[in-house]
Amino acid sequence: MSDINELSFEKAYEELEDIITKLESGDLQLEESVTLFERGRLLSERCQSLLDKAELRVSQLTADGRIEPL
Numbered sequence: 001m002s003d004i005n006e007l008s009f010e011k012a013y014e015e016l017e018d019i020i021t022k023l024e025s026g027d028l029q030l031e032e033s034v035t036l037f038e039r040g041r042l043l044s045e046r047c048q049s050l051l052d053k054a055e056l057r058v059s060q061l062t063a064d065g066r067i068e069p070l
Contacts, residue, residue: 016043
């Protein structure tokens with residue numbers, strides 16, 4: 001598994017979707033489910049962080065240089 005902090009939003013989201021599918025299948029051992037759940041939580045945090053950064057960048061882009069919220 002790759003370092004979560006190095007993943008792009010798209011890669012993190014794709015891996016998170018895969019984890020959700022595996023967890024929903026119910027075919028995993030308890031330990032594997034817990035491990036996947038933990039990684040999924042970290043991936044979710046990574047995606048949210050990247051979205052927050054993108055929102056901040058968009059909020060700061062105005063024609064006259066003012067910072068305005070979305």
